[in-house]
Structures are given as structure tokens and as C-alpha cells.
Amino acid sequence: MMSVLSLELGIFILGILGASALLQKSRQEAGSDGTRGTITAGLLFATVGIIASGWTWSIHNSLMKSGSSSMCASEGLVQCGSVIGDPQWNSLFGMPWGVVGIASFGAIFFVLMTLYLDQNAKRTPQFVNYLWYLGIAGLPFVAWLVVVELLLVEGAPHICPYCTVIHLSMIGVFVSSHIMRGRRASSTW
Amino acid sequence: MARRRGASSDLTKNNEETLLWAGLTTAGVVSLVVIASLALAPIVSIGPEEGNRAPDFVADAYNGGSWYEFRMSDIWDWDWDGNSSESKWILIQFIDTDCPYCWEEGDEMSQYHSQWKDRVTFVTVSVHLNIPNHESSKSEIEAFRDRTSFGTDDNDGDGCNSGRDDCVNRPGTPHQWTYVDDPSNSIFGQWELSGTPFTAILQPDGIVAWNKLKHQGQGGDGEEISSALQRLVGDS
Structure with a gap:
């Protein structure tokens, strides 16, 4: 267990837990304070998603260079080597999943940051919808990558902890966007 | 309110x-x-060009006895120091069992293997070119590799060499190395190839050391595989 839970993974998990707690707290609050808390929670999820994606990209690159990585375990059920290192499943049209993650969470981050900077702008309803669509679009990828980890990679099942952090971040973004849409619909924005 | x-x-x-x-x-x-x-961790250049890491793949492979899952990088020595003669170089060949040039190359490959098998691991990737009479199957790949009977010697589309020959008549001896099936031509695509046969020599750590198209294509120095093996690997 100790070999799996590294400092970086601990920080990512704390980020997810912090964002979840903030989201839960903000749900109870009506008005702009609650809205700002929800947006902040979404931003935190997106930030964790971007950084964790960068981390998996580094693992990918080190695996391509030397066949192993000091950044994640390569043996056992919970590991990265067999998932990020699998040539059949470690990329999307030749692009490492980490890069796909950085780009996707980057787009989400931009929308959330726009909402954060001016939550009462005229574009707000449109941007809340954009965020929801981005969240929706991310979920099939999360589901597919979980299937890949559990069933398709060489020696499956394996669980890549950093990939799981990214999946949870995407789910967190989707839940945040769903709550924002709810706040708009119920006029508690 | x-x-x-x-x-x-x-x-x-x-x-x-x-x-x-x-x-x-x-x-x-x-x-x-x-x-x-x-x-x-900087980006690693992956591709067929010399000096790049060869594209890795997982695919069904036949070793003469049975089919199994083969991963290219499993035969790489990631810790190769550039000098050690303990580690084996890799010769990767792309063929189509119905391609006439691949049929002829069967004999050369037998000779190379006989000469360098102690220092070079041979891998043949069998692709399925989208050409009439080039339909292939695992059974045909087995027969091509093992030089066993498959099809007829009539030009009826049944067998190897565009269906012109029974696979048992392939030039050369039975090939005692791994044959990989690439039914979707995905490995072929990763190597950016447009035809067969093609060969490349990899260092033991999976870096491309010799690419046939570079040397025998337009503007190349014309170096043959045997000369390249001699230059890179040394005497057998």
C-alpha cells in the first residue's frame, strides 16, 4: 500500500476531497456565495485534472524511454506500467491520453474561469451549458478507459491510480456543472 | 418580497x-x-526513422507451435549500454504471404537467420494487403512460416504467392522465428509503410538502427540487409 500511495497521489486525492467538500458545502448555500463556491469546486476539479494529466503524460514518456518509470509502481493490481505503457491502449489516435486530458481539462478550466471572473455576465447561461456539454462529453471516455483498465490491457485487471484521479476529476466537473444548471433553473444563482 | x-x-x-x-x-x-x-520526462521520438524508438505493439503471434500474445517491447533490452554483445539485435520484417517479392525473400531470410540467429532476434509481421488474391489467414501464415502444405500449385487463388503456389514450396527453409499477424494493418501503418517486403534492424533497446527504405529507397546508399547486419552486429 505504501508503495502505491506516494506524496503526489496523496496531494491529488486531497485536491479531489477538498473540491468535493466545497461542492457539498456550496450546495447548501443559496445565492451568489453558493454559486461562487460551486464554480470554485469545479475549478479545483479541473486543476487536479490538468496536473494529474500532466503527471500521466510524464509517466508515459518515461515508459517510452526506458520501459519503466519511477513515478508510479509497475507491478501488481494498482500500477501504471501495464495501463499507460500498453501500446494498444495508451493513446488516442497516436496522442497520449495525458495530452488529451490536459487539452480537455484546459477547455473546462477556461469556461469555469470565465464564470468565476464574472458570474453574472450575459453569457453565463450559455457558458454553464458549455460546461455541462463538456462534462457529458467526458463521461464516455471515463467509462471506456475504466473498461480498458479492468478488461483490456495486457494482464488485466489493473488500476492506474493517477488515471483514477483524472476520472474522478471529470466526474467532479460534470457534477459541478449539473449543480450549476440546477441553480440557474431554480433561480438560486 | x-x-x-x-x-x-x-x-x-x-x-x-x-x-x-x-x-x-x-x-x-x-x-x-x-x-x-x-x-x-521529455518526449521520446517514436517512429520508423533511424534513431527513433521503434513503434511498440501487441498482437497475435505464432511461434511454430501455437498462437500467443506477443508484445514487441518484451524482447527489447531497455538497459542495453550500446556495447554489450550479450543482448540480441532485432530484425523486423514485414511481408504479405501473397506478395511475390516476399515469397522470393523467404530464402534470403532463411540464410540470414542461419548466419545471425545467435545475435539477432527475427520477427516477421504478416500484413494483409488490400489487393485481389492477397486474402490471408492464420492458417496461411502458419503454412508460410513452417513451409507446410496450404493451397495448390495452380494459379487458382488458393495458397501463398497470390494464390499461385502451395506454401510448402516457399523458397528457403522453415522459418524458426516468431510470425506476427497484423490483420488490420495497424503495425504496418505505425511503420508508415506502403508495400512489402520491408525490413528494419533494431538495436537491442528497440531503437531503429537501419531502415530499408532509407538505404534502398531514392537517394539511399544502396546498403543491403546483409551488409547492414555485418556493419551493425558484426560477424555471426
Whole structure:
């Protein structure tokens, strides 16, 4: 267990837990304070998603260079080597999943940051919808990558902890966007 | 009555500076993450060009007895120091069991294997070119490799060499190395190939050391596989 839970993974998990707690707290609050808390929670999820994606990209690159990585375990059920290192499943049209993650969470981050900077702008309803669509679009990828980890990679099942952090971040973004849409619909924005 | 919040009428006009600042913040965060990621582990060049890491793959392979899952990088020696003669080089060949040039190359490959098998691991990738009479199957690949009977010697589309020959008559001896099936031509695509046969020599750590198209294509120095093996691997 100790070999799996590294400092970086601990920080990512704390980020997810912090964002979840903030989201839960903000749900109870009506008005702009609650809205700002929800947006902040979404931003935190997106930030964790971007950084964790960068981390998996580094693992990918080190695996391509030397066949192993000091950044994640390569043996056992919970590991990265067999998932990020699998040539059949470690990329999307030749692009490492980490890069796909950085780009996707980057787009989400931009929308959330726009909402954060001016939550009462005229574009707000449109941007809340954009965020929801981005969240929706991310979920099939999360589901597919979980299937890949559990069933398709060489020696499956394996669980890549950093990939799981990214999946949870995407789910967190989707839940945040769903709550924002709810706040708009119920006029508690 | 308390004023309803969040109604569209409460929304103020768009401030374009907001988009600018959101864009700049996003660009800053993404740039930082990209720079940090590359500092931790730079991108490795992967591809068929000499000096690049060869594309890795997982595919069904036949070793003369049975089919099994083969991963190219499993035969690489990641710790190869550039000098050790303990580690084996790799010769990867791409064929189509119905390609006449591949049929003829069968004999050369037998000779190379006989000469260098102690220092070079041979891998043949059998692709399925989309050409009439080039339909292939695992049974045909087995027969081509093992030099066993499959099809007829009549030009009826049944067998190897565009269906002109029984596979048992392939030039050369039975090939005592791994044959990989590439039914979707995905490995072929990763190597950016347009035809067969093709050969490349990899260092023991999977770096491409010799690419046939570079040497025997337009503007190449004409170096043959045997000369390249002699130059890179040395005497057998």
C-alpha cells in the first residue's frame, strides 16, 4: 500500500476531497456565495485534472524511454506500467491520453474561469451549458478507459491510480456543472 | 418580497476583458503543467526513422507451435549500454504471404537467420494487403512460416504467392522465428509503410538502427540487409 500511495497521489486525492467538500458545502448555500463556491469546486476539479494529466503524460514518456518509470509502481493490481505503457491502449489516435486530458481539462478550466471572473455576465447561461456539454462529453471516455483498465490491457485487471484521479476529476466537473444548471433553473444563482 | 436572483434580467452585459483574463489564466496553468511534465520526462521520438524508438505493439503471434500474445517491447533490452554483445539485435520484417517479392525473400531470410540467429532476434509481421488474391489467414501464415502444405500449385487463388503456389514450396527453409499477424494493418501503418517486403534492424533497446527504405529507397546508399547486419552486429 505504501508503495502505491506516494506524496503526489496523496496531494491529488486531497485536491479531489477538498473540491468535493466545497461542492457539498456550496450546495447548501443559496445565492451568489453558493454559486461562487460551486464554480470554485469545479475549478479545483479541473486543476487536479490538468496536473494529474500532466503527471500521466510524464509517466508515459518515461515508459517510452526506458520501459519503466519511477513515478508510479509497475507491478501488481494498482500500477501504471501495464495501463499507460500498453501500446494498444495508451493513446488516442497516436496522442497520449495525458495530452488529451490536459487539452480537455484546459477547455473546462477556461469556461469555469470565465464564470468565476464574472458570474453574472450575459453569457453565463450559455457558458454553464458549455460546461455541462463538456462534462457529458467526458463521461464516455471515463467509462471506456475504466473498461480498458479492468478488461483490456495486457494482464488485466489493473488500476492506474493517477488515471483514477483524472476520472474522478471529470466526474467532479460534470457534477459541478449539473449543480450549476440546477441553480440557474431554480433561480438560486 | 425578496428579489429573485439569477434571472436573465439580472445578468449584466458581457465584459470582454473577462474572456481575456480567463484565457490568459488558462494558458498560464496549461503552460506550467506542460513545461513541468516535459521537464520530468521529455518526449521520446517514436517512429520508423533511424534513431527513433521503434513503434511498440501487441498482437497475435505464432511461434511454430501455437498462437500467443506477443508484445514487441518484451524482447527489447531497455538497459542495453550500446556495447554489450550479450543482448540480441532485432530484425523486423514485414511481408504479405501473397506478395511475390516476399515469397522470393523467404530464402534470403532463411540464410540470414542461419548466419545471425545467435545475435539477432527475427520477427516477421504478416500484413494483409488490400489487393485481389492477397486474402490471408492464420492458417496461411502458419503454412508460410513452417513451409507446410496450404493451397495448390495452380494459379487458382488458393495458397501463398497470390494464390499461385502451395506454401510448402516457399523458397528457403522453415522459418524458426516468431510470425506476427497484423490483420488490420495497424503495425504496418505505425511503420508508415506502403508495400512489402520491408525490413528494419533494431538495436537491442528497440531503437531503429537501419531502415530499408532509407538505404534502398531514392537517394539511399544502396546498403543491403546483409551488409547492414555485418556493419551493425558484426560477424555471426
